[in-house]
Structure formats: structure tokens, C-alpha cells
Amino acid sequence: MWDLQLTKHWLDYFITSHDLLDNLNLLRKYPTALCKFTFLIWSLWKERNDCTFNNASFSPFRVFHKANSAYHEWQTRLQLDYHQLTGTPITTLNSTSPPPPSPPIMVRWYPPPLGTFKLNLDGSSKSSSATAGIIIRNSEGISISACTFNLGQTQAFMAEAIALHKGLQEARRLQIDNLLIECDNFLIIYAVKGVWSTPWKIINIISDIKHLLNLFTTWDIKHIFRETNSAADWIANVGHLIVGNMYIDPTNSQRLATILCNDYSGVTLVRRGS
Structure with missing residues (x-):
């Protein structure tokens, strides 16, 4: 479960730590955590650019929800790719069906x-x-x-x-x-x-x-x-x-x-x- 409070602790820990390399090496032992952390940093970078170039106000909640959404979208994409390559029904990969795609913008x-x-x-x-x-x-x-x-x-x-x-x-x-x-x-x-x-x-x-x-x-x-x-x-x-x-x-x-x-x-x- 991706918890907002846990996300805040991650950021506080990594930002204040003096040995970022050791922290990254630790995350490599936990692939899921490393993946979520990567999406979190990417969302934080995009939020920073939005604040710098679009005069937006910084919102940690927006950073969290964007990272969470991107992570789950990526997981769904992996499942769909696996399904297409193997011909396996998508229901065998996940008990819940993926959400229907948003209608395209024309x-x-x-x-x-x-x-x-x-x-x-x-x-x-x-x-x-x-x-x-x-x-x-x-x-x-x-x-x-x-x-x-x-x-x-x-x-x-x-x-x-x-x-x-x-x-x-x-x-x-x-x-x-x-x-x-x-x-x-x-x-x-x-x-x-x-x-x-x-x-x-x-x-x-x-x-x-x-x-x-x-x-x-x-x-x-x-x-x-x-x-x-x-x-x-x-x-x-x-x-x-x-x-x-x-x-x-x-x-x-x-x-x-x-x-x-x-x-x-x-x-x-x-x-x-x-």
C-alpha cells in the first residue's frame, strides 16, 4: 500500500541523509520500493518545473497522487504487454480488471x-x-x-x-x-x-x-x-x-x-x- 505519510518520510529521509548512494543501494534490494521512489522523484521534478515555469504553487498532495497514478498506470501497462506477448487472458494476471481507457482527445x-x-x-x-x-x-x-x-x-x-x-x-x-x-x-x-x-x-x-x-x-x-x-x-x-x-x-x-x-x-x- 502506497501511503502518503510514508511518502513524506521517504522524502525527509533521503533529503536529509548524508549518504544518498547507500540509500539507493538499500532501495535496490526492494524493487517495488525503488520503482515507487523513482516515480515519486519524477513527479517531484515535474512539480518543481511547474512551479518554476508556470508560477504554480507547490502541492505535496499533487506530487503524491501523480506519482501514485503514474506507478499504477505503468503496472497496468506491464500487465497488458505481458498479456499481448503470451496470449494469456488478462484476468489471470490480476483479479481486478484494468480501468477502461479514457476517450481520446480529438x-x-x-x-x-x-x-x-x-x-x-x-x-x-x-x-x-x-x-x-x-x-x-x-x-x-x-x-x-x-x-x-x-x-x-x-x-x-x-x-x-x-x-x-x-x-x-x-x-x-x-x-x-x-x-x-x-x-x-x-x-x-x-x-x-x-x-x-x-x-x-x-x-x-x-x-x-x-x-x-x-x-x-x-x-x-x-x-x-x-x-x-x-x-x-x-x-x-x-x-x-x-x-x-x-x-x-x-x-x-x-x-x-x-x-x-x-x-x-x-x-x-x-x-x-x-
């Missing part, structure tokens, strides 16, 4: 209203380079501008901020007045909206972005799931193959043309992220 891209344009953007960071990708579409889902930029070496959130800046500049060049913006990075969205304090590395570019947004008659920015941001993601990844920037014609790329067609047709995708 997502899709939506075209903007008539007279409004939509900017989708994405940043990509690999070991050798970082890139930005933008695409602007009208209410019929037709691309009126798509461009990729190789930014050299920089961090992913910086690439996302530059992608937004480049996209707004392109929208102004096209004399667009009404703009909807979709991005899969909460940090950039909340920094623009003033919900979160802006990291110092992008404070100047966020300031320029806010100035550009004031030039539009109407605008809005919102989060979009990565699965429905495929066009911008594909364009951003092309940037790793070039130097500088490049405009992309969708008619010259079967893959991008297919993505745009699926987006406008309302093809739904399964949300796989958490």
Missing part, C-alpha cells in the same frame, strides 16, 4: 473567419541550429505566405519568440489588418499577454512584438496543440537544411500541400501529448 485546425487571416508559427532547436517557421492563411485555408528562417544556435523559446516577431512583420508587409495567431508555446503566449513575467533573454523582442500588435486593427493569440500545428512545424524543420531564410511555395511540396488540405478539410487528429 483536435483539428480551424480556418479563420472571413476577412481575417491566421498566423501559425513554430520554432525548432537541434544541436547544430535553431529555426523559425511561419505560415499565414486566409479564411479558405490558402497559404498567402510561408517562410522558414535559420537562426544559428539559440534556445527553443527564443526561436519561438523570433518566429512570432517574423510572422507579425510578414503580416504587416502583406497589409493585413485582422490577425489570429496560434502558437504551441505557453511561455511566449503568456509573455505577450502579460500574464507571466518575460524572461530577460526575450524581453526586447517581446516588447517589439507588442509594438507590432498595436498596428493591427484586431488581433488575438491563443495556444494550439502541436498536432494541429503541423504546417508551421514542417516549415520550421526545413530551416535546418538552409542558411538564412527562404519562402516556401506549398505547390512545390507534396507534404506541405497535404497538411494544408487536411487542415482546411477539418481532419481530426488524436492528441498524444500530456
Whole structure:
């Protein structure tokens, strides 16, 4: 039985101990305890990131319940894998049936209203380079501008901020007045909206972005799931193959043309992220 008070004792013991290696060696003798402790540390790490980057308040109860849930989900997954490999009925592995799976979350891209344009953007960071990708579409889902930029070496959130800046500049060049913006990075969205304090590395570019947004008659920015941001993601990844920037014609790329067609047709995708 995974007890909350026992979890607290574990954390207190391991944090205050001067010989962590000995403690880990002790846990290796008890595989179940080591497994639970691993999930507990992982949940604690995720809670720390949530507090640091999302301004969430720390909750030991949330850490415990997430670790407990992840552990039992993993146990169920092991049982199902064993069942599939051996053909053994799942009832022989566990007296209780696993809970029914949650229904999948279906997502899709939506075209903007008539007279409004939509900017989708994405940043990509690999070991050798970082890139930005933008695409602007009208209410019929037709691309009126798509461009990729190789930014050299920089961090992913910086690439996302530059992608937004480049996209707004392109929208102004096209004399667009009404703009909807979709991005899969909460940090950039909340920094623009003033919900979160802006990291110092992008404070100047966020300031320029806010100035550009004031030039539009109407605008809005919102989060979009990565699965429905495929066009911008594909364009951003092309940037790793070039130097500088490049405009992309969708008619010259079967893959991008297919993505745009699926987006406008309302093809739904399964949300796989958490």
C-alpha cells in the first residue's frame, strides 16, 4: 500500500541523509520500493518545473497522487504487454480488471473567419541550429505566405519568440489588418499577454512584438496543440537544411500541400501529448 505519510518520510529521509548512494543501494534490494521512489522523484521534478515555469504553487498532495497514478498506470501497462506477448487472458494476471481507457482527445485546425487571416508559427532547436517557421492563411485555408528562417544556435523559446516577431512583420508587409495567431508555446503566449513575467533573454523582442500588435486593427493569440500545428512545424524543420531564410511555395511540396488540405478539410487528429 502506497501511503502518503510514508511518502513524506521517504522524502525527509533521503533529503536529509548524508549518504544518498547507500540509500539507493538499500532501495535496490526492494524493487517495488525503488520503482515507487523513482516515480515519486519524477513527479517531484515535474512539480518543481511547474512551479518554476508556470508560477504554480507547490502541492505535496499533487506530487503524491501523480506519482501514485503514474506507478499504477505503468503496472497496468506491464500487465497488458505481458498479456499481448503470451496470449494469456488478462484476468489471470490480476483479479481486478484494468480501468477502461479514457476517450481520446480529438483536435483539428480551424480556418479563420472571413476577412481575417491566421498566423501559425513554430520554432525548432537541434544541436547544430535553431529555426523559425511561419505560415499565414486566409479564411479558405490558402497559404498567402510561408517562410522558414535559420537562426544559428539559440534556445527553443527564443526561436519561438523570433518566429512570432517574423510572422507579425510578414503580416504587416502583406497589409493585413485582422490577425489570429496560434502558437504551441505557453511561455511566449503568456509573455505577450502579460500574464507571466518575460524572461530577460526575450524581453526586447517581446516588447517589439507588442509594438507590432498595436498596428493591427484586431488581433488575438491563443495556444494550439502541436498536432494541429503541423504546417508551421514542417516549415520550421526545413530551416535546418538552409542558411538564412527562404519562402516556401506549398505547390512545390507534396507534404506541405497535404497538411494544408487536411487542415482546411477539418481532419481530426488524436492528441498524444500530456
